[in-house]
Amino acid sequence: MDNQIKKPLLDLATSIEQALAKLYAFEPIAAVNAHILGREELILYLGDGAKENENYFAHGALWVVRDEIREDNKGKSSPSMFLGIHFSDTIFLNLCEQNPIAKLSHVNLNSFWTVIEEVSHFHLFLNRMTANRPIGRLELECQAEIDKIILAACVLKEQVNQNHLPVLKNALFNKTEIYHSDDELYYKASQVAYEFMTYLERIIDEHGLNSECLMDYLRTFYYAPFSDKMSFGLRAAS
DSSP states (O other): OOHHHHHHHHHHHHHHHHHHHHHHTOOOSSOGGGGEEOHHHHHHHHOGGGGGSGGGGSSEEEEEEEOOOEEOTTSOEEOOEEEEEEEOHHHHHHHHHSOTTTOOOTTTHHHHHHHHHHHHHHHHHHHHHHTTOOOOHHHHHHHHHHHHHHHHHHHHHHHHSOOOHHHHHIIIIISOOOOSTTHHHHHHHHHHHHHHHHHHHHHHHHHOTTOHHHHHHHHHHHHSOHHHHHHHHHHTTO
16 A cells, blocks of 8 residues: 555654553553555465455454464574554545544544544553463454544534534534344443443543543543443443
8 A cells, every 4th residue: 555645644643652651550561563565465464264254344343363373593482472453545545645643524424433442452552461461352343433422522623612522422422333143242231331431421520521520530441340331331320
């Protein structure tokens, strides 16, 4: 893929990575840009078998592929793992035409959210793995939904001095259609994220997007055990 097409997405991914690291107070374990691939590059790493995976046709996806045990040149065996993020050409082209950091609008909002989702998945996966904690798709998806709203609200606040939270929530939770083999999981993730964001919206209205109060709630949710996170989100609006 042409570097002029790829550069806006790579720059955007770095900006998102920096925002998430600041928001959740972590030091990135790996640079996300080193793991972003186009479809052609994905095949180079994983072979033609990648085309048989449903993620190959997605606008964006985190790929975690555990290889068989390999021996090094000293005869020692160790497992290896491929970790990459794939974006479709549509996402690359859309962001090349209109960068969300310069102007976020309905034209590029979905592409912006796609990049946020995969960068969020990437770092949450690495953070949990490094801490020897389990991580599943439900937690990944739920966290990404929250990150989409918060980061988009921050960008809009900076660009037009309004966070437009009600509009963003409606666009994400009421207008997004889910096309996936595991629809029930994604609906559950959206439900938990929606309830938690409904609670956070009240915090934001009262204290603002940059308040310590909001940061405390976001970080508590991010680092909470999976079971606590699910129940916390569901009871947040009660």
